[in-house]
Structures are given as structure tokens and as C-alpha cells.
Amino acid sequence: MTPFAIAGVQMYVNALQPNIEGMLQRLDILMARFPWTQMVLFSELAPLGPLPRFALPFDNAHLHRFQEAAIKHNIWLIPGSMFEQTETGHIYNTSAVINPQGQVIQKYRKMFPFRPYESGVEAGTEFCIFDVPEVGRFGLSICYDIWFPETTRQLTAAGVEVLLHPVLTGTTDREAELAIARATAAQFQCYVVDVNGLGAGGNGRSCVIDPTATVLHQSAGQEDMFPLELDLAQVRRQRETGMKGLGQVLKSFRDRAVDFTVYDRTSGADAYLNHLGPLAIPQQGTKAGLSTLDLRDTTVSDEIIRGAPQPQFKGADQPVHAPAQTNTAAPLAGKTVTG
16 A cells, blocks of 8 residues: 545635735644645645746746745645746646655646636646655646546556646646546556646636546535645556456557657648638537538548558557558549548
8 A cells, every 4th residue: 555645625715816825824724623634635726826928937936935834734736727927928728747856846837828718828748747755656647637538548658646636727627637537547546636726717616536447535615725645656566457347458559550740730630620620619509510610521632542651569469550641732533532
């Protein structure tokens, strides 16, 4: 058994004034009530709210106060995220990982801002992975990142056992997001600690999910502090023997027979995506998507058919097929492709 106690704090977030004092007060209460807690996670953008106009440099006075709080309580602390403004004027949605000595050991910039709604925010490109000595490996993912399983794939392929997931979701897709959180735990055989805010910080329903996709805790729509002791040995056991003795998902992916050409942007395998409209907020009366071309009736040239990328198979008894060049300039005329 490898126990480690993590607490989430689901709290009301104000959009127009800092929430630092409220966060520190709740942290004091949490540690007074549950002194065995070893790590605390707040929701996305909890410190300063969801408005980019309050962006600050990464190294700021608020961060220093959180560093002092980590030392005071001898905990690992992830105080949600804040909008970070760089020297070049770019804005990122950035989280910090603070160790019990008050050191910022990692920072993470959200890879998938919630576009088109989260406009003006740049996308990060570096993953956040860190080790808690004698416990295990942790990874950080912010809100919309989890909708792209490639992000969690990268983290778990590097050995991440607990996915820390600060969230700001106050919209009708929260139900779908909770389903994704459960699916993520099962697909990648990891814990998912998903912390949402309230008010301007979200509609709550934070949750903790174990590697069998079992919901260990789910908050409702009010403030909540939820410390839970996780057993990272369960992750290791299930990755070896399968979820409930069944699917060994990570090993199956490791031993896969196919590479996915859709991830090669030069392959042409994602050509359909170029037929979709721009990434923009829908307007009243929009007709977008109502006259979508039925690809079964699409006429394409012989060159495009011959150039369609083939999956690359790996295996001792299987040939390797390299994708052919796709002539994207060819006119849509010639043979008809049917389903």
C-alpha cells in the first residue's frame, strides 16, 4: 500500500476581486480539521477569477503567499491557476506546483484554452510531471485539456499515476466533463482529482475517481473540502493485472500493431477537418453544419484515392505500409467514393 492524502477545495470564486484571503482561510480550516492532508488542490483560476484583465507576471506577491502557506502547513499545494502575463504581453492560464518547502518546482500552462470562448489566451506546449518522493508520479492538466485524451496519454506514458485536474466549468457541459473524467481514469488506469469552483468559478460537482472508474467522492453545488487518502499501489497493481483483472489498457497500447497517421499533419489523414468551419462562437440564426457535405457522395480524383494514407502496421508477420503523398491540389472530380 502506498497511501497519500489529497484534498480538493471547492469554493465560491469572485470575478472582480481577489480570492486569495478566502483560499488561505479555507486552507487553514482544512488543515485544522484534517491535519493528515499532504496535498491540496484548488480550482482553475480560483485566486484572481476568470477575467484575463487581471493577469500578472508568474512570479507575483499572491504566489509568494501560497508558498508561505505550503511551508506553514507542510503540504504540496496547487492553488488552481492564474492568468499569467509574460514580458512579451502574451497571456497564459498557468498553474504552479509548490512543494512543502515552499519551492515552485513546476509550472504548467494550459494546452487547450477553451476556444473560441477563452479568446486572447495562448496555448502552452510543455507537460507538467513531478514526483512526490517515496509516493509516486503526478501530472497536471487544466480543465479543457482533459477533453483531448492525447494530453493524458502523454502523461501516463511517462508514468503519471495521479492526474490533478483543476476546473472552471459553469456551463451545461459539466455532465459530459464528468463522464470524460471517469473515462480518463479507466482508459489510463490512474486517479483523477477533478476540482471545480462555484459562482464565477463554476457550478461545482468536483470529484475524485480511482483507476477502476469508481467515483470515490462527488461534491454537490455548495462549498466543500474533501480530503481522501489515495493508494497509488492500486494504480500499479491494475496496470499490471488489468482493471478489475480485465483490460490491461496501457500495455495493450504499448503493444499496438498500428501507428495513427492522423497525428502526422503532413499525411492528409485529417483532410476532413479542413472542411469544418472556423473556430468561432455561433451567432443567432447560424446555418453552420446544416448543409454538411455527405462524404459518401463526394467525388474525388484517382490521385487522391491512391494517395489516401494507409495505417502503418507493426509486427513480425505484417508488412509496413508507408503513407503515400497526398495531392491536396487535385480537383474534386472523378470517381465517387461510397460508404
